[in-house]
Amino acid sequence: MTDVLEDLQWRGLIALSTDLDELRAEMAKGPITYYCGFDPTAPSLHIGHLLQVLTVRRLQMAGHNPLALVGGATGLIGDPRPSAERQLHSRDQVAEWVDKIRAQIEPYLDFTGGNAARMVNNLDWTAPMSAIDFLRDIGKHFRVNKMLTKDAVSARLNSDAGISYTEFSYQILQGMDFLELFRRYGCRLQTGGSDQWGNLTAGTDLIRRMEGESVHLLATPLLVNSAGEKLGKSTGGGSLWMDAEMTSPYALYQYFVNLEDAIVGGLLKQLTFLEREEIEAIEKETAERPAARIAQRRLAEEVTRLVHGDQETAQVIAASQALFGRGSLAELSASTLRAALREAGLASAPAGSTVADLFIAAGLVASRNEARRTVSEGGAYVNNERVADAEEIVPAERALAGGLLVLRKGKRTFAGVELTSA
Template sequence: MASAATAMSSASRTLLLFSPFKTSLSFRKIPKLPSSINTACFCCCSYSTQLQSQFQTSRRRDVVEILQQRGLLESITSSTIHDAVSSGPVKVYCGFDPTAESLHLGNLLGLIVLSWFQRCGHHAVALIGGATARIGDPSGKSLERPELDIDTLRKNSDGIRDTIYKILLSNSENFSILNNYDWWKEVRLLDFLRNVGRYARVGTMMAKESVKKRLESEQGMSYTEFTYQLLQGYDFLRLFEKEGVSVQIGGNDQWGNITAGTELIRKILQVEGAFGLTFPLLLKSDGTKFGKSEEGAVWLSPSMLSPYKFYQYFFSVPDADVVRFLKILTFLELEEIGELEREMGRPGYVPNSVQRRLAEEVTRFVHGEEGLSEAVKATQALRPGAEAKLDWQTIEGIAEDVPSCSLAYNEVLNLSLVDLSVSAGLLESKSAARRLLKQGGLYLNNSRVDGENKRIEAEDIVDGKVILLSAGKKNKLCCDEGTEIQLCCKEGTDISDPFSRHPINQSSSFHHHHPPQSSSIRVLL
């Protein structure tokens, strides 16, 4: 009998280490589902030793209070979460369904909140919804999501995992990446309905806001979507018991799904200590959603959106939003953000200086120092009048970020700058080109051209490959010797000027493609 008591006491200490409940624990386990699960997990620390030590040596900051001060807190399921995160390290998770090849700006807040938990000594868990993405979360959606095949989901999951790994690892080693497909593939329907489904009340499920909105719409809601909240709830239950995760975070549209999990934990395990926390959606001051450019989603993967364009996107943030976004999207101290805000109202303030700081901080968080360096270098290279030395690699690196056309190399060499500006579509007419030349608004390789008779010479081609031509501070042209030369220009806005706040829309820009020739020039517009 004594040995049994000792064993139970030991088990209690072990479980309390992973889930620091405030009430005595019931040892009623979650109904057993098949346990032959080979979980693909990226884990970068030993939670029970290293994280405890780190928490003791780090500043004891209430991460929930920090989130509230910065405008990153919408709702919590219980006020006792403050005590939980202040008394010791916890595990917190956020889910990401792989419905696209990359995460987008709308997912960024989840990563930022996870990173705040990391920085305060807690362990972050990113859960990729390889299983739940096959169902589709109805939250915030007016139509059912299209079904994705398993190969697409696997490819998307790999891409999202790599992005999360890069971002979270650069800020702390206290994180894990899991995929819920690793346990859902073993779950049998009848076992799930009998052992989990019987604890879910239909009335409660119907009362969820995401369900009510869809039921009131013409399209209605399928049973498949209706069960999504129960699937996400089981994820929390499983992570709570098996991984010691006690906090789930998500956008405010996830409140119903999160509380489904806390309810299952309370009913099935008969314990307290599971918490939910939501953050607000990212909106601009005019109430519209922040996170899409006129070209579409702002992706976090550099393969889908270059660090240069990502960096430029944050230059478009209006003054009315930039301070709030510094609080939400960066880790700068509030005192420093306050000083930046005061700087905006002082005489001599350089427009977009604070936007530049925002762009630097967010780009560094998402793309690292290397990505930030690439973005800044490209920005400087494409700014007319800049003294930065041009090189072929820098200009070629942003070639896909601007429209382009190709011209034969022998057509460009010795061609007058006036004729080239027109034939490439940079300017509408020769008279417009001459007028701009007289006004000092035509630049060749970022140097102002004064004379009308300027012709393109071999030495104008940087590294023997590239020419950069700018009309005022708006249009860009690049030439590339070798197989082709590129000309780039932009109508109406300056995507290269760090002090321009215009959006990076290129949908109206001139875009030609001539057949490549053995010795041709590619022109980026």
């Protein structure tokens, strides 16, 4: 019951907490009920949320009782960002996102047995409450001077954008969630991201004021690179989503394969269930052969498997190898191949185009002369087969699944072409 705290500390998953000694003593008495909240402010969770989901799972595996809250109420508001006001989404849109996010969380938790997980929605207790009851029963216990000190709130107060009363009140709603779960299920611990610390403490303060009880908080660190940028943001492509339609499994895998050495060891601890001995062995082997990117590849495999499953991960690994001539392109599904080529660059050209035309269309060469030179030097490949003639016509029958061709220049540079009707 308490060993999980040592494991979380070793994995670097406790950035902030209330009192670990008190929490450890309470856990030693038996399983505790805890919760983590996820707001449906988008149709999918992202990789930062995955860290939260896995933390919830680790605590359940240690025997504790999880509540996973998808915020049908708080999702209608949105927690304040330091930069600008959030766009409000319709009730129907948020309800649809609630269902999608529940479906993303549920596979990670066990809903059977003595410590079965439970999904909850804060709209269930927020919607029936009148504005007068909210202000009298809950708002009365919050002090505006303390609310103003929250990081996101203070940042917005000092900006031209300011902050609406709606977003300013978000911390009251989150605090009420902890109180309600404390009353309904005896919930004694909330987990969340360290950037949410102000909102997390709103709940402990409210329970202390209204119930006279001390409860607990654990906050995980943000997933950032060595420059302090959130994972995914540095690529310019936005978040790394858990929805395969928003971030393809191939794109997710390749992102982690290309991570910098400095952070990969920490992410192996935080985003996988590998044991300490195996992680240390991977780190040792990576230090001895850094060019092989052993830690990055194992991290990419483990994360992709957690998010998308064994079959999709096998396809992604096969694609990663085949695109560089180390496997069969013909064995790849059209969806995996298209996703991989879209990341590299996917153009279109009519069937019956010459090799030179295709390489120009794909942006691998700038001119016909450069195409001829690349071919004559032995550095041009179509579907991993070396090309001997830049003017060779490539018929539709050469295409792979989905009418796609893989063009490669040299060993490392590739792009895709989708053949269209001539």
